[in-house]
Amino acid sequence: MTSQGKFPVSRRGFVAGSSALAAGTLGFPAVLRAQPAAVKVGMIHPVTGFVAYNGQQSRLGGTMAVEDVNKAGGIKSMGGAKLEALLGDSQSKVEVGVSEVEKMNEQGVAAYIGCYQSPVGIAASQAAAKYNTPFLIDVGASDLLVSRGLKNVFRLKPGFGVCVDDGIASLGALNKAAGGVAKTAVIVHESGEFGTGTAKLLAGKLPSIDIQAKELIAHDNPTRNFDNIALRIRSLAPDIVMMSNYGNEYMLLARTLYQQKVNVAGFFSILGGGFNYKFVKEMPDVAQYMMDVNHWFNPRSAQAQALKKRVEDGGALFTFEVYLTYTNVMLLADSLERAGTADKEKLTAALASSTFKAELMPYGPTRFVNGQNQGGRPATMQALKGDIEVIAPAEFASAKAVFPKPKLN
Amino acid sequence: MPDPAILLAGVLNGLLAGGIYVLVAVGLTLIYGVLHIINFAHGSLLMLAMYAVFYLWRLLGIDPYAALPMVIAGSFAFGFVLYRLLIGRYNHGRDENILLITLGVSIVVDNAALLFFGGDTQTIDVTYAGSFVELGAAFLPLPKIISFAASLLLCLILGLYMAKSDTGKAIRALARERQGARLVGIDVDKLFAVSYGIGIACLGAAACLLMPSYYVTPSSGHAFVLVAFTIVVLGGMGSFVGAAVGGFIIGITESLGGLILGEQLGQIGISLIFILILLLKPTGLFGGAR
Numbered sequence A: 001m002t003s004q005g006k007f008p009v010s011r012r013g014f015v016a017g018s019s020a021l022a023a024g025t026l027g028f029p030a031v032l033r034a035q036p037a038a039v040k041v042g043m044i045h046p047v048t049g050f051v052a053y054n055g056q057q058s059r060l061g062g063t064m065a066v067e068d069v070n071k072a073g074g075i076k077s078m079g080g081a082k083l084e085a086l087l088g089d090s091q092s093k094v095e096v097g098v099s100e101v102e103k104m105n106e107q108g109v110a111a112y113i114g115c116y117q118s119p120v121g122i123a124a125s126q127a128a129a130k131y132n133t134p135f136l137i138d139v140g141a142s143d144l145l146v147s148r149g150l151k152n153v154f155r156l157k158p159g160f161g162v163c164v165d166d167g168i169a170s171l172g173a174l175n176k177a178a179g180g181v182a183k184t185a186v187i188v189h190e191s192g193e194f195g196t197g198t199a200k201l202l203a204g205k206l207p208s209i210d211i212q213a214k215e216l217i218a219h220d221n222p223t224r225n226f227d228n229i230a231l232r233i234r235s236l237a238p239d240i241v242m243m244s245n246y247g248n249e250y251m252l253l254a255r256t257l258y259q260q261k262v263n264v265a266g267f268f269s270i271l272g273g274g275f276n277y278k279f280v281k282e283m284p285d286v287a288q289y290m291m292d293v294n295h296w297f298n299p300r301s302a303q304a305q306a307l308k309k310r311v312e313d314g315g316a317l318f319t320f321e322v323y324l325t326y327t328n329v330m331l332l333a334d335s336l337e338r339a340g341t342a343d344k345e346k347l348t349a350a351l352a353s354s355t356f357k358a359e360l361m362p363y364g365p366t367r368f369v370n371g372q373n374q375g376g377r378p379a380t381m382q383a384l385k386g387d388i389e390v391i392a393p394a395e396f397a398s399a400k401a402v403f404p405k406p407k408l409n
Numbered sequence B: 001m002p003d004p005a006i007l008l009a010g011v012l013n014g015l016l017a018g019g020i021y022v023l024v025a026v027g028l029t030l031i032y033g034v035l036h037i038i039n040f041a042h043g044s045l046l047m048l049a050m051y052a053v054f055y056l057w058r059l060l061g062i063d064p065y066a067a068l069p070m071v072i073a074g075s076f077a078f079g080f081v082l083y084r085l086l087i088g089r090y091n092h093g094r095d096e097n098i099l100l101i102t103l104g105v106s107i108v109v110d111n112a113a114l115l116f117f118g119g120d121t122q123t124i125d126v127t128y129a130g131s132f133v134e135l136g137a138a139f140l141p142l143p144k145i146i147s148f149a150a151s152l153l154l155c156l157i158l159g160l161y162m163a164k165s166d167t168g169k170a171i172r173a174l175a176r177e178r179q180g181a182r183l184v185g186i187d188v189d190k191l192f193a194v195s196y197g198i199g200i201a202c203l204g205a206a207a208c209l210l211m212p213s214y215y216v217t218p219s220s221g222h223a224f225v226l227v228a229f230t231i232v233v234l235g236g237m238g239s240f241v242g243a244a245v246g247g248f249i250i251g252i253t254e255s256l257g258g259l260i261l262g263e264q265l266g267q268i269g270i271s272l273i274f275i276l277i278l279l280l281k282p283t284g285l286f287g288g289a290r
Helices: A011-034 A052-071 A094-106 A118-129 A160-177 A193-209 A227-236 A247-259 A277-282 A302-313 A320-339 A344-352 B004-035 B042-060 B068-090 B095-117 B142-164 B166-176 B178-183 B188-210 B222-235 B240-261 B265-280
Strands: A039-045 A083-089 A111-114 A135-137 A153-155 A184-190 A212-219 A240-244 A266-270 A291-294 A379-384 A387-392 B132-135 B138-141
Touching: A039 A052, A039 A094, A039 A320, A052 A083, A052 A302, A052 A320, A083 A094, A083 A320, A094 A111, A094 A118, A111 A118, A111 A320, A118 A135, A118 A193, A135 A320, A160 A193, A160 A266, A160 A291, A160 A379, A160 A387, A184 A193, A184 A227, A193 A212, A193 A240, A212 A227, A227 A247, A227 B004, A227 B138, A227 B240, A240 A247, A247 A266, A247 A277, A277 A387, A302 A320, A320 A344, B004 B042, B004 B138, B004 B142, B004 B166, B004 B188, B004 B222, B004 B240, B042 B068, B042 B095, B042 B188, B042 B222, B068 B095, B068 B188, B132 B142, B138 B142, B142 B166, B142 B188, B142 B240, B166 B178, B166 B188, B178 B188, B222 B240, B222 B265, B240 B265
Parallel strands: A039 A083, A039 A111, A111 A135, A135 A153, A184 A212, A184 A240, A240 A266, A266 A291
Antiparallel strands: A291 A379, A379 A387, B132 B138
């Protein structure tokens, strides 16, 4: 059956239509051929599970960065190739993180960024090593991540070793200025690779600043109740309590210590997962005077302040996950630009020789040694009057530290 | 071994924690007693109730304790409707289907919560959060004391309701003999929905009592469910008194285990109780007396 009678076509119309068809069939393929293939970037984060919030924050930073790179014209040395984010959910589980690596490899991923949790990052980057695919650790504290001799793994941020060293230096300086009021500490840590590794390093290095670790208390994730830990701490009567745990447990522990009137000279955390703007604003009494050694943006960077405004205008918090993943996408884009190709070996070599300037971070020049950036440094912060102030290093400090903190009534 | 004063403080902490466990377990045991299924959606529905408490506080400024009647009523209605529209309608008369449906509900609710509420940790900061009662070595936070007392009172009210009211008697009859209850004219389908609703109302109450000292995320409800399962098995599946006694035993075991063996090994006590009760008295402490 035809419908010729219903759609009469004039000669002029036929010519116009034929021209358009010719342009469509002949012209567009030419345009399409001119578009370089997108560079696929695998972003693996725990967007569900017990650290879902942190994973979602990382994903937010990563997708914003991809958007910014593409808006700025993509990778110019590759003919303006766009970045394409492949989003993976590790579900806070090691095996799922690894399966995301395999899945993305089949989709032709050029590099991975992830994974927030150290155990997931360790296994996922190992899986990526089979394919020689570069793996950028955006968040992941364990130093095991970069000490296995894997050539494909790069970490821009400092690991817990550097954070502990800087934390010990900060605490030592504070304690010295306060006349050495702190002589003993109790360390409360989550029982995984991150918390246990950090706690062991701390316990070994505290004596160098004349503080003895009285006890290391491990807890699971999640922990329903910290009452007994608070009780144990009160019975040990340390001068300071040191913490190293993920967000929910950090917050619950802090609140329990406040409720149980644990009266010490200071609470000092290394990579405290819950130490952020939300915590200090929603629980200002609990957070007051708490200190944390953690990743922090450069408050003097106009680019960091502009990104902070964009993130906050969108209703999200400018947490370290956001700007660390954002910065890692920028590092990857910079390396692609220099390599001029997404070829894995050339991209790995470009990353290894990178001198990328991490504009958002208070870092020195990027220089990777065995995959670890030597310029990455944490900052020491303190919650003061419902806000977070940088108290060290001195060149970025926005306030003077209060230590020892006033005793509770 | 810790100092006796510390141990006593540990027992008190365990009792306070047990008070909340009791409410979660009572809801679970009631649903099991009547419907003969494990409600796999228990943790997810607890989380949903916790979000309700959080948003009532955040948006309307309603104190979690003042929200108790509202959240209990809302949770009952939610449970009743959920049973009527989904569980009761699609189980096709098979208990194992109910189990699968509640598992499905759990997955949907968890992911919907992540989608709508985000993964962020939400807390309620009440003015009395820092108040406490000093009892020997123990500093008992006021919110936990209130929660403990309220939990006991609610369990007592529920126990009386089940013992004295016509609906309570009908539910108990239904739990004992489903066919017999139907023969004497009890509207079995409606009572199933009512029982499920009461079980979820217990979660609503637990949510109000938890929020002043705990937090909510899309996965936070599950932290309490494993413990509630252990309590139900310990007390006897379907036994109210068993759930109450079991709740306190588990609370104290967890607390003392944490103090003596350390926080991680302390959880062994709960698992040991679970294994021992299955080996020595599989019907639970009060299972036979139902």
